[in-house]
Amino acid sequence: MLKRYVSSFAWAMLVPAVVLAQQAHPDLSGAWSYAIDRAPAALKKTVNGVVTIQKIDQSARHGDATAVPGARPSTPAPSYKPEHQAKVKHLFDNESKLDPVFYCGKPGVPRIGPPRKIVQLPAETIFFYEDISGDPYRIVPTDGRPHRVNANPSHYGDSVGRWEGQVFVVDARNFVDDTWIGEDGYFHSAELRVTERLWKVGDNMVWQATVEDPVVLAAPWVMPPRLVRPSTESLEESPKCVETDGAKLLNDDHHLQR
């Protein structure tokens, strides 16, 4: 009985400590608006030779990415070393045939963008995504541990997180080399390393990634920030992509399937 009382007392003391520890940094927990990589501003359809263009209002999907407080200077596209530029052009010119996501490949990091939901725990933060390739998740330890030394390379890499003031910084590395870092043929090597920064601006969250790949990139690519609005929509299981989908692609409508 005494042991139980002492235990309960210890927990009672611990609860405020846990709450305080969780409040020492901004709480990024919650659901965030779905924000696919550079969704198109218009849909182009060709039916029986007739071309129609339907403009898409993206304002609800993407916040204003300009002049975001705390954002680093960015460029819209990565800068490839001269010897790799022809490959990028080839991949871009044949994107509909070669983009791995058209064949149910994983978008990987950073292409999958900001998480749809974040669960911030004292020693780890978990990112949840919605994606037709299988609704992946990432576990980001925040307990100071180093990267795993014996992990296999993977699509979403090996991540560790830390707080730099009010900014949550995720260092991801150890990737496979068969994802793209963005549309337009942006391939990468297994030396890819991605640093994601997440912070709050008012009720919104900003996600900005920096891509380093000394093998193929001429310089680190600081991506444009994404201002992501909070969402009241729960996570929803995505329809599963099957590999036969690629042959059925007629246009880029799939960018806005969700």
Next chain:
Amino acid sequence: MRTLLVIVFAVVCADPLFAQGRVSGEGGGGEDRGVLGPVNALGQDIRRPAPPTGPPPRLPDGTIDLGDGLWIGGGPGDMESGLPKGESLPLLPWAKALMEERAKRPNDDPYYWCLPMGVPRVTPYPWRFVQNYTIKPTHMFILHEAIIHTYRQIFMDGRTHPAELDPSWFGHSIGAWEKDTLVVDTVGYNDKFWFDRKGTPHTTQLHTIERWTRINRGTLVNAITIDDPGAYSRPFTATFNARLAPPGDELMENFCQENNQFGIAGGHTHPFARPDQEKK
């Protein structure tokens, strides 16, 4: 090496050996003790310490902590094996016929096509709960290492199921604690997944009630009630045990699609397949 792995896989999954050394709910096809010794689906040695005993840990508010490690098992490799001794599945005639048909075409198991295993099939891969992210959780999650490295979402905020749901692989789950048992009520399933490798079927009328009880630090019992009037003459409850993985084990990224050496994508057929089904 790949050939060796396939051979090992086939050997450990061969039917006569399946009954050996199996712990209900902890197998599912890969963890049985085969002729080569204790190996998993990858042919790797399993040298697991005994699961820890002692009382289960609790969160600061007294709730049982289910999120302090990885779990192995807790779902069926064979649904019928989770029934009380002497009972059998109350299959409706058409469902029994479908199961018999599936036995002839085991390659059709969606699992072999890298599709989600659904509920309650989790074995033989590790998984974990995400539970303690606030003092009073509004959600819980189950993270699966395999086969598509995805998650289940469980609403813990008292909501009810929506009236209309799009059928899905994991359905719509709401959870609540009944003393020290986590009760997860799920509807809204599709009818695509198989409960187990034997092709035990269900329909979109499936309603599951999982009752997760951590009876000690190292053992989590899943007593799952299957209520599916579309396929069964009455509800039934099957019980499976999950075992806590050793400290330090972590979930890895596992996408079956990317390295599917065992299923159809690997050019191999199910070990139960008839010779005439062998892929040429």
